[in-house]
Amino acid sequence: MVDSSSYGLLQYFQKLSDEEFQRFKELLQKEPQKFKLKPLSWTKIENISKEDLVMQLYTHYPRQVWAMVLNLFLQVNRKDLSTMAQIERRDKQNKYKEFMRNLFQHIWTSETNTYMPDRSYNIIIDRQYKALLDIFDSESDPTTAVVLGTRGKGKTVFLRKAMLDWASGVLLQNRFHYVFFFSVFSLNKTTELSLAELISSKLPECSETLDDILSNPKRVLFVLDGFDYLKFELELRTNLCNDWRKRLPTQNVLSSLLQKIMLPECSLLLELGESSCSKIIPLLQNPREIIMLGLSEQSIYFYCVSFFKIQLGVEVFKDLKKNEPLFTLCSNPSMLWMICSSLMWGHYSREEVISSSESTSAIHTIFIVSAFKSIFDLGSSKYKRSQLKTLCTLAAEGMWKQVYVFDSEDLRRNKIYESNKTVWLKMKFLQIQGNNIMFYHSTLQWYFATLFYFLKQDKDTYHPVIGSLPQLLGEIYAHKQNQWTHAETFFFGIATKHVLALLKPCFGNISFKTVREEIIRYLKSLSQPECNEKLMHPKKLFFCLIENQEERFVNQVMNLFEEITVDISDSDDLGAAEYSLLRASKLKILHLHIQKKVFSEIYDPEYGSLENFKLDQNCSFMTNFGDGSLFCTFLQIPQLKYLNLYGTDLSNDVVEMLCSALKCSTCGVEELLLGKCDISSEACGIIATFLINSKVKHLSLVENPLKNKGVMLLCKMLKDPSCVLESLMLSYCCLTFIACGHLYEALLSNKHLSLLDLGSNFLEDVGVNLLCEALKYPNCTLKELW
Structure with missing residues (x-):
């Protein structure tokens, strides 16, 4: 019996007369040779039914079936069937594009805030956009490309814009019939799946069958985002599989796709950050690079005049430019967004924000305090602190579990209810991701997770997932745990008189004494000859010390x-x-x-x-x-x-x-x-x-x-x-x-x-x-x- 994935082709075979069908089978003896494939034996197909021939074609020529069939329809003088099939397939492709356009238009407007008109954003990414076009030109062979850059430089935003433009019919139309966008970290809780299941999860009901979609793999592009947050270790493997229908451990499916064992003729476009780059690049075949360099001076200007009214934006830009260290930090879009948002809240003067934003930790702190004051201005510091603590617990739990997408149960377990969620969304601490919730930016999760250890008290209830501070320091400096890649910076940055002074008016007294003592105690143990663990990442420590800048502690x-x-x-x-x-x-x-x-x-x-x-x-x-x-x-x-x-x-x-x-x-x-x-x-x-x-x-x-x-x-x-x-x-x-x-x-x-x-x-x-x-x-x- 013909399954549903092959039913479309059977419909066209049913329109062939017996004579035409016989001629079709005769011509089928030569057609596979054009694709350098072995033909089906005549004894196998001489008396075969139309239903069984469909099955044989999909079994032996899954990637070439439609190309062969359309050619053969022309050869048996049924141009009408060839044209009809192409139109129907194109209609289904267009319906998929329309579905993706609506989805990514919503994502672009609701979940991707560039705070500037699209024309300004297009100017900012012009170089990367041209590189994308050059890499995936219309005549190119299957290609792998990687979008590189440090966190906050706009890699994911760039990929979302590319996806929206493809679905809107303005990018790579002659190259790809299907583009699938996956945030791989959303698979962290999925232990086993097939690529077929993964693709099907993105297809609307009116789409072509998977067999038809993948029958022309050169016209398929997979966009994969979020490798920095992927819990699974992807590495060179020998137990890979070329069957995209087969259920396998999630890491095997991803590795098979990346290493071109599964669907080798498809193209790949990956977003790689600092943590994942060195691990994923060795798996890829001749990857081409697109570098996100951050915002130029002109781009920062565009951002400011778009975020505020033009005159105010010009004034903000000029003030930022006067502060050279801060202006350098503003090349990171997420940092610039936080600074502008803090100014927009209006609880600090422009001079206070700019003069106080001397480090990444200070920028995050001013942003968070400004947001809290806008919502809880009349609440006591004790109340604000209790609210803050629920968010910090969620962040820390997520970091220890390597979870970055939270469901409703995760929120309830950490005492974040619907009313709380609404507030955090309004304050731009959290954002909606489909049916789930994420922190608005990854650095916010790191910041809140770090702040958890400053707010923690001896009387607090034991949390079975969240490790102690010494355990965390071990994960950062002696082990290779990527999820804490930048959290250590916040430990040193928050543990300063300047940052704690910023937190005090809103949340009361917070001490850094315990945290500093634990840091010194742990690092001292690493420096001892008899210690089995060694300082594996001194560079991380150096950047932390720059974040701290308190001379006595740095020397210590x-x-x-x-x-x-x-x-x-x-x-x-x-x-x-x-x-x-x-x-x-x-x-x-x-x-x-x-x-x-x-x-x-x-x-x-x-x-x-x-x-x-x-x-x-x-x-x-x-x-x-x-x-x-x-x-x-x-x-x-x-x-x-x-x-x-x-x-x-x-x-x-x-x-x-x-x-x-x-x-x-x-x-x-x-x-x-x-x-x-x-x-x-x-x-x-x-x-x-x-x-x-x-x-x-x-x-x-x-x-x-x-x-x-x-x-x-x-x-x-x-x-x-x-x-x-x-x-x-x-x-x-x-x-x-x-x-x-x-x-x-x-x-x-x-x-x-x-x-x-x-x-x-x-x-x-x-x-x-x-x-x-x-x-x-x-x-x-x-x-x-x-």
């Missing part, structure tokens, strides 16, 4: 560590590391890993031609950070005895910057590891000059193309009486026996060198004999020769 935290390993992946990381490490007075060992991409900015047409851009941004170490300021910063720490830059490309200019910094009187580096830094022979001369009168006792130059000339320059340094170098590592440096002649002379003069590593060079017997001769002299201090 940084003085807990004698050894730190830092991975710097962008200029923001660099600034945070500089601020924090300068306050690490007890630091003795610093492992510094700097990714190449730090030294080449994302191309912006405003920089000029791409050719000139590439010439300027040549990925040289320190290109964009001015005169070796990084070295000067780190090497001013007198306790720093060990510096390892292994694997970092160093140009001659940068070697000179490094050596200049090492000459500083405050620099105490004794071990310098410069292995595999692409150091040239010429750079050896610079290094040799600085080593005279320096404190460095151990120097490693392994795996660099120093050659004989470089060693000759180093040997001049070794002959100087003021050189205190005790060990020199030169393995894999492209040396020959000629270098041994220079080393022979240096060994006879040097009074301190006790270890020399020349492994894996081309010294030959001649070179080794020269070195052995030097060892015979009583004034040669060398004890180890490798």
Whole structure:
């Protein structure tokens, strides 16, 4: 019996005469070959019924069935059937588009507040929009694209606008017949499903069947949003499946789709944030990137004059621009929205809002206090605090359970009833997501979840889901729990006199003493050698300290560590590391890993031609950070005895910057590891000059193309009486026996060198004999020769 998904095709077969149907089957012998597919055997279809042929076609050619059938209708002179089928399919596609247009128009107007006319928003996203068109051009093969950017930069808003424009008939019409939009975090409570079920949940009743929709997968695009909040770990898997009808664990379905095992001819458009990017990108095949860079100065202006009346908007923009740190934060749309909303509430003057918004935590606090005053202005601080606590409990429970979409039971369990929900919606703390509720922005959930620990009292009822503060700190700093990615910033930001002073008029006295003590106690335990857990994310800690900015507390935290390993992946990381490490007075060992991409900015047409851009941004170490300021910063720490830059490309200019910094009187580096830094022979001369009168006792130059000339320059340094170098590592440096002649002379003069590593060079017997001769002299201090 033909199932409902194949019934549409059977209707057209019923209109064929017996003679036409026979001819259709004969032609069917050749048609699959056009698609490089194996034809059905004649014995199988010679006497087959129309119902059974439909089943055979969908079984053997699910993705090509309609393309073949429409061609064959023309070949049996039934153009009318071909035309009728195309019109019917197009009508059903248009009905789906209309359904999506209505849905996303509602989402755009009710759940996506850009606070500006669409024409202004279109100007802001013009570059990303053009990139989207370029990636998914009408003739393109199946493509995977990712929308990247930090939280609050507008990735989801951009995807919603793209979905609305497609459904409205103005975007990618010639490319995709179907676009499906899924917020993957909504699947956190779903342990098992099939892709068929997932797609069906988005289809109106009048749509084509799934078989028909997926019979032309090149015309299907999946838009997947919210990976940062997905509870499941998606990773490279071997237990993947290509059957989109089969029920599987949710993570297997998503992994199969991302890794192009399931529906490989479909296209993908993903939103990836800071937490998910490094995990999801490796699963994808040649992803194209669309970068959300945040708001430009012009965009901030558009936003302000759209949010307020034009004249007031201009004044707000000018005041924001005068405050450079705050204006930088305003490039994040969510931050700008909170600032403008706080001004709109009218409970603080413009000067108070702008002068008090000195950190992300302060901006959130002013926004929340302003909203509370607008609704509960006459209520006591005790009452306001009790109301606030219910919201904080919901947020904290959600974070511990990795839940970001809440149902009515979640709200009731946390004493948020219908009247409360209405108030929180009005205050823009919560928003409606279909039949459920979410926090208006993810950072609000983090803020409220963090504030829970400041409001918590010993007499409070035990909550079985919410962990203790030490447990939470462990999740943040010693484990890899993405849901707390930014909450730690609020712990340090709220634990300041400034933020608690902002909270006090509305919620009464709130102390940071307990929170700070727990932070110090936990971080101190991580710094102990016997502790099994280690500080896995020092960068997170650095950004938290910048958020706090209270000098005494920052110094107290940084003085807990004698050894730190830092991975710097962008200029923001660099600034945070500089601020924090300068306050690490007890630091003795610093492992510094700097990714190449730090030294080449994302191309912006405003920089000029791409050719000139590439010439300027040549990925040289320190290109964009001015005169070796990084070295000067780190090497001013007198306790720093060990510096390892292994694997970092160093140009001659940068070697000179490094050596200049090492000459500083405050620099105490004794071990310098410069292995595999692409150091040239010429750079050896610079290094040799600085080593005279320096404190460095151990120097490693392994795996660099120093050659004989470089060693000759180093040997001049070794002959100087003021050189205190005790060990020199030169393995894999492209040396020959000629270098041994220079080393022979240096060994006879040097009074301190006790270890020399020349492994894996081309010294030959001649070179080794020269070195052995030097060892015979009583004034040669060398004890180890490798």
